[in-house]
Amino acid sequence: MERNNLAKAVRMRAFSEGNSKTGSSSSSSTELLVYLNGEFVPQSKAAISVFDHGFLYGDGIFEGIAVYSGKPFRLEEHILRLFDSAKAIDLRIPVNAKEVARAIKDTIRINKLVDGYMRPIVTRGVGTMGLNPSYCKKSTFVIIPLRQSDYPLMHLNDRPARAIVSTIRRNPSFCTPASAKTLNYLNNILAKQQANASGVDEAIMLDWTGLVSEGTGDNLFLVKRGHVLTASQHCSILPGVTRTAVLDACRNLGIRTSESELTLHDLYTADEAFLTSTSLEIQSLIEIDGRQIGNGLEGSITKRIKRKFDEMKEKGE
Ligand SMILES: Cc1ncc(COP(=O)(O)O)c(C=O)c1O
Secondary structure (H helix, E strand, C coil): CCHHHHHHHHHHHHHCCCCCCCCCCCCCCCCCEEEECCEEEEHHHCCCCCCEHHHHHCCEEECCEEEECCEECCHHHHHHHHHHHHHHCCCCCCCCHHHHHHHHHHHHHHCCCCCEEEEEEEECCECCCCCCHHHCCCCEEEEEEEEHHHCCCCCCCCCCEEEEECCCCCCCCCCCCCCCCECCCHHHHHHHHHHHHCCCCEEEEECCCCCEEEECCCEEEEEECCEEEEECCCCCCCCCHHHHHHHHHHHHHCCCEEEECCCHHHHHCCCEEEEEECCCEEEEEEEECCEECCCCCCCHHHHHHHHHHHHHHHHCC
16 A cells, blocks of 8 residues: 555544544553554454455465564565465465555554564455355455564463474475465464463474474474574475574574474484574473473573574664
8 A cells, every 4th residue: 555545544544533542652551553454443443354264264374573672573574474475375465565564664653562563464355155265356454463561472481381292283285385374273273282281381293294393383493412403494384584583693603503304303302492483582492292301491502592682683683
């Protein structure tokens, strides 16, 4: 949407509706404004049709973007992944990459968000009850802002995490594409249920061949003899933006990395392990399937990478 039209849409919906709660600040008592198909709508009024195929069939894609000091972290990478996800499921995003970036920045600005989270979602749009996507004429494009306090975090408060290996596998590339961030998270939810039932924080998922892939909403890193390892892109991972930032951080710190095929043996015998995602950032993992990783404490290499990552956040790198 053009800048002027966007500004007009904001004025029309947010302010002419007398949304006095939303205009002034981003304190926790005010209602945030959701970007909905080019307009800003108070979150309690932001609704889409029950005939939207995102709702009916999970036919859509999304992103999760951290906002630090009012700036979206690695926005360009998130937008590239959004457009790759769209290509992977042959979905038309109704605006171009520049306009997506602008809509995200406008959503931050209008909500006066300082630290928070942005959730752009594009669905196939409203269609008939049948699953045929060709009846969906117009995609739905939504950006949901959250304050940091409302983040979908694992909320571990710096406590190291414990995990199990799930029996639920990541989809192979000949099924729903694992490297696209689609609205189909049921495998991951089933794996998370197993983690919940086992009383641990996270489930590690394998790919269909039994190689280690990633967590339910995060990438996995191992440290072995000073060498940082993570599953290669062909092991059904989502190519995480935080994963790339961590690989960049390691390069900066002169730590050797490799993206490779990891086995359960690599997992159980790692010296250190940690998970990465937009919402978790870097979360150390000290137990898998009841086995202690390393000495059961956050590892020294994990600590160094965390420090570097914090610097990168501050500098917006
Ligand atoms: C399945 C999965 N893997 C990995 C990640 C980490 O990706 P990012 O670092 O871009 O948040 C996510 C987060 O959205 C995810 O859902």
